[in-house]
Amino acid sequence: MKSSLSKLRKRSHCRRILVISTHAFTQLARMKVFYFLAIFAGITLASNFFDLPQHAGPEAVGANVLSSIKSWSLGAMTLFSVVLSVVATALLLPKDVEDRTLYTILAKPVPRIDYLAGKLLGVLLLVFVSLALMDLLMVLALQIRTSMVVAEQAAMASAMGYTPDALASLRAETLANGPNGSLQGAVLVVFFRAAIMASLALLISTFSTSTLFTTIVSFAVYFIGHFQADARDFYLQAGQAGQGGFSRFASLAVSLVLPDFQLFNVIDAVIEGQALPWLMLGKIAFVGVYYALFFTLASWFIFADKEF
Amino acid sequence: MAETTPAVEICNLVKDFRTSFRGRPLRAVDGVSIRILPGEVYGLIGPNGSGKSTTMKALLGLLVPTAGQCAIFGKDSLRVDSRDDVGFLPENPYFYKHLSGVETLRFYGKLCGLAGRQLKDRVNELLALVGLEDARDRRLGGYSKGMLQRIGLAQALVQDPRLVILDEPTAGVDPVGSRQIRDLIFKLRERGITVFLCSHLLEQVQEVCDQVGIIFQGRMIREGRLDDLIAIEDQTEIVLRDARPDLVAQISVLVAETPGTTLVRTGKPRTTLERLFLREIREEQR
Numbered sequence: 175m176k177s178s179l180s181k182l183r184k185r186s187h188c189r190r191i192l193v194i195s196t197h198a199f200t201q202l203a204r205m206k207v208f209y210f211l212a213i214f215a216g217i218t219l220a221s222n223f224f225d226l227p228q229h230a231g232p233e234a235v236g237a238n239v240l241s242s243i244k245s246w247s248l249g250a251m252t253l254f255s256v257v258l259s260v261v262a263t264a265l266l267l268p269k270d271v272e273d274r275t276l277y278t279i280l281a282k283p284v285p286r287i288d289y290l291a292g293k294l295l296g297v298l299l300l301v302f303v304s305l306a307l308m309d310l311l312m313v314l315a316l317q318i319r320t321s322m323v324v325a326e327q328a329a330m331a332s333a334m335g336y337t338p339d340a341l342a343s344l345r346a347e348t349l350a351n352g353p354n355g356s357l358q359g360a361v362l363v364v365f366f367r368a369a370i371m372a373s374l375a376l377l378i379s380t381f382s383t384s385t386l387f388t389t390i391v392s393f394a395v396y397f398i399g400h401f402q403a404d405a406r407d408f409y410l411q412a413g414q415a416g417q418g419g420f421s422r423f424a425s426l427a428v429s430l431v432l433p434d435f436q437l438f439n440v441i442d443a444v445i446e447g448q449a450l451p452w453l454m455l456g457k458i459a460f461v462g463v464y465y466a467l468f469f470t471l472a473s474w475f476i477f478a479d480k481e482f
Numbered sequence: 483m484a485e486t487t488p489a490v491e492i493c494n495l496v497k498d499f500r501t502s503f504r505g506r507p508l509r510a511v512d513g514v515s516i517r518i519l520p521g522e523v524y525g526l527i528g529p530n531g532s533g534k535s536t537t538m539k540a541l542l543g544l545l546v547p548t549a550g551q552c553a554i555f556g557k558d559s560l561r562v563d564s565r566d567d568v569g570f571l572p573e574n575p576y577f578y579k580h581l582s583g584v585e586t587l588r589f590y591g592k593l594c595g596l597a598g599r600q601l602k603d604r605v606n607e608l609l610a611l612v613g614l615e616d617a618r619d620r621r622l623g624g625y626s627k628g629m630l631q632r633i634g635l636a637q638a639l640v641q642d643p644r645l646v647i648l649d650e651p652t653a654g655v656d657p658v659g660s661r662q663i664r665d666l667i668f669k670l671r672e673r674g675i676t677v678f679l680c681s682h683l684l685e686q687v688q689e690v691c692d693q694v695g696i697i698f699q700g701r702m703i704r705e706g707r708l709d710d711l712i713a714i715e716d717q718t719e720i721v722l723r724d725a726r727p728d729l730v731a732q733i734s735v736l737v738a739e740t741p742g743t744t745l746v747r748t749g750k751p752r753t754t755l756e757r758l759f760l761r762e763i764r765e766e767q768r
Contacts, residue, residue, distance in 0.1 A: 189592075189595070190593060193589065193592040193593055194593070197578075197589055200580070200581075201578060201580055204580040205580075273575075273576035273577070273578075274572045274573075274574070274575050274576060275575070275576060275577055275578060277539075277542075277544060277570065277572045277575075278570060278571075278572060278575060278577070278590070278634075278637060278638075279593065280542075280543070280544060281542045281544070281565060281568060281569075281570035281572075281647075282565055282590065282593045282594055282641070283562050283563060283565045283566050283593075283594065283595075284562070284565075284593055285562050479546070481539075481544065481545045481546060482539065482544045482545070
């Protein structure tokens with residue numbers, strides 16, 4: 175005999191993942207992680223005062239301060255998002271095992287992949303919301319400051335007798351350093367890097383029982399990820415030893431498993447006022463999704479047979 | 483028609499754990515078989531480290547058996563859908579301290595596919611059942627040990643399971659909380675829910691269970707109906723209320739005159755320390 179409730183149950187992977195992810199988000203949010211936004215606001219405000227002295231001329235007025243706001247803000251976003259994604263993910267699984275709450279969840283009809291995906295999405299949701307709030311603060315600061323710089327430049331250029339064309343060109347150049355689509359693309363790049371780090375921390379935490387170990391190993395991989403492309407190229411070009419089939423295969427294998435974080439350095443170009451091509455953003459999105467899926471599936475492979 | 487598929491069927495369960503890289507594996511459970519029919523309350527008793535929790539974890543699919551099979555209502559325990567009709571309360575559960583009682587039950591209810599009005603009604607019903615209506619919006623971080631056990635029992639029941647597995651349900655709980663949990667187990671039995679509990683508190687098991695298994699060093703050393711196991715077959719008990727001393731003397735004489743019968747003991751039956759404690763507390767509260 176089935177109970178009356180069992181007939182009415184709505185079950186799907188998506189639904190369960192959503193329940194676990196919103197719960198993980200709530201759990202982390204109630205750990206007061208959003209307090210770091212106050213620090214970010216402080217950094218954004220402080221970056222307004224980094225206007226280095228320049229040679230005379232309207233082009234130089236306020237040029238540094240706009241780059242400074244973007245540089246400090248995107249730097250802080252990278253730091254917060256990577257730390258948050260690694261530490262939060264490293265914390266969630268061992269804590270559930272230690273408190274035995276994992277038993278109560280897995281004793282329900284919850285597939286282990288749903289549990290893992292839910293936890294990861296919860297962290298990603300938290301990172302996304304955090305980045306969105308930081309982005310809002312950055313755009314606000316940058317918008318106000320860009321308007322001030324444009325007005326200041328226009329006044330100085332008019333006084334110096336600039337032609338209307340030169341004025342328009344100067345204005346366009348300054349606005350390129352203000353809030354625009356490329357800047358939003360750069361924030362997305364920060365998010366994809368954090369997504370890779372969160373899924374990597376998830377993988378490590380499936381076989382590690384300590385938050386500290388997961389955090390240290392994740393940051394070690396992050397560090398290696400910034401140099402692995404250089405090291406690989408150097409090895410492949412270093413004489414005949416690097417030209418063999420095995421070396422090329424090993425190099426490919428390393429690329430498939432370890433992300434090349436140098437790809438994400440496009441943010442630096444955006445800070446300098448260059449546009450972020452859609453194709454590059456698409457490539458970074460693909461790389462982000464690939465590694466996030468790869469690490470999550472590897473986590474599942476280990477977690478599916480894990481005994482508690 | 484009565485259901486004939488056993489609620490729990492464990493056949494020759496063996497579970498080994500690796501102790502070190504090249505060391506001999508530790509056999510935690512060695513050929514244990516248990517069969518529990520729907521509606522029964524089964525108690526697995528044994529000292530600490532005898533294999534009780536390992537058996538339960540294997541039944542819930544949290545451990546993979548080294549040998550043997552476990553099934554819940556005919557479904558292999560390693561299948562996710564075998565947990566459709568199971569509620570589990572682990573030993574000393576902590577749950578999520580950041581959630582309130584209501585949020586905890588909603589979370590587990592949603593995991594089981596409940597939603598909307600149905601979920602809301604079920605949560606209210608369970609909070610009433612475990613007596614936590616007053617603490618429904620309080621975070622679990624502020625719950626006492628007994629309250630945590632009761633909210634744990636409520637989460638185990640959230641999807642209205644046909645089988646409830648309780649691992650040391652009264653461990654660390656004071657006598658009042660322990661009594662409340664036992665009363666809840668009685669309620670479950672009245673509703674026809676199968677209960678599989680393990681404990682090393684023998685009095686508790688004796689009070690609530692129909693069937694008992696004794697496990698020691700991973701092996702099932704005795705199993706059967708509780709009444710059969712603990713009855714002293716060659717003795718008969720008569721308990722009298724307000725009996726005069728001369729009546730007791732007459733009975734003693736009658737017994738003495740009957741060949742082959744021996745009067746073993748007369749005297750006043752004793753209550754348990756737990757009953758005395760609960761009675762005194764209740765009187766103090768009035």
